[in-house]
Amino acid sequence: MGTVSELWRYPVKSMRGDRVAETAVTERWGLPGDRGWVIRDEDAGELRSAKKWAELLQFHARYVEEPQGDATPTIEIDFPDGSSMRSDDDTVHEALSAALGRRVTLWPRRPVDDHEHYRRRAVDEADLRTQLGLGPDDPFPEYSDMPEDVLTELGYYATPRGTYFDAMPLSLLTSTAMASLQAAVPDAAIDPRRFRKNLIVTHEPGGDGHPEFDWVGRQLAIGEVTCEVVMRISRCRMVTLPQADLPHDRSVLRSLARDNGAEFGVYLRALSPGTIREGDEVRLV
Template sequence: MLIGHIKEIVRHPVKSFRGESVKKSKIMEYGLYGDRSHTYLDESKDGDFLTITQFQEMVRYHAKFVGEESIDKYPKVEVVTPEGKVYDWEDQELIKELQNKSNRQISSREYPPSHVPIGPIAVEHILLATDASLDHLKELWGKDEVDIRRFRPNLFISLKDKVPFSEEEWIGRRIKIGSEVEIQLVAYCKRCMIVTVDPDNAERDSSLLKTVVKERKSNFGVYATVIKTGEIQVDDEVHLID
């Protein structure tokens, strides 16, 4: 059954940095190619991942791959700072800047293209959200706009029938994207303070999280696990498999 099409594909080469919107992506066993494959570790917390939760200005750093993608080796990871400076993700000047701003000692870690451990990708392989749910949440919140980047989905789906939160009813079922890829929806996404952080200026507004907690029991979006790998692209049809 046709339920919609892919409106946007977003991967995050560096965990907790702003992601890059891409026209197409390989879907690996772990999710989108290179998604959260590069991380910074907080050495003051036994090497836990440094995230927006501890250092909210991470949302203002934009990471992207530059160059040819390969299963054997990632392209260069380029980072644009809030001030517009461009660095390689392991440039010591960038790391010093992050350390000074976050007041933490950090180190870097890279996971290979063929297999990214589940830790950097949080709960499951892929996070998806729908346009109908986002539009309804905007009404519930009562603000002019809800930026989808606050929720950091990998797949943003435009629904054929604009029924808000219908994706939650798909949990336990599979969807097919394009001609190759199949994923199975497995769990709600429980939201935390990250959604309160404005992706443009890193300022916080707790009212959005309060709305999601009150109206949606903290849920927005659903997690999926990869069943069949392949390649997807923007505008691919999305079918719910009976």
């Protein structure tokens, strides 16, 4: 069905990450270290992402050493003012609080039984519509294809406990889908960084539409790894937000909402662990 052209890992939820040439893939964690850290709003007592705090995308995070398995090693964060600080610096919480203008702390993944750490607080409808990029009359996504256990978790917790994923551990987007979106919004900067997917797959040239949607419910062999394609991903305002050299652009989400019900890319679940490398073939099983 194509080849893996790019692999991306994001050490801190909603901060910018890095492209990697190869990576292990595990059943529970996806790419080791992906979304291994998070910013917590200490006044609200809740985990935060760029859905609510867009400025998080102005920070860039990298691991000081390569993560293995469920480990979340020390990270280094580049701040918007050009300074850098490591997560093991005793003043990192104060520095992040000053940069964000809020009382925050930086956390590695916590155990599944730390319920209060992951707890979702009450959100009013107007705030939720803003986070999802919905207008006052737009319907909320149904998420009917989401696995029941994940949907139940997200009813009570900001992320599935034990992880900082929005929903599932792996995500994929094809070059064909990006090209189709680019054709719909020719003046927009359609770049993989906007969509924060783990795998970018170069599909057959000249195609159009969203071939990955047809893979839902099927299995993919990617390098040494077999994955189940679980569901389409419903996108929110994050795809419109500025980061690095990408400008703020509302047309991206408007086009996705108009043409695809705001769905773009797919979630995967690894069925067998192994290694994925850029250039690996992607085959339907």
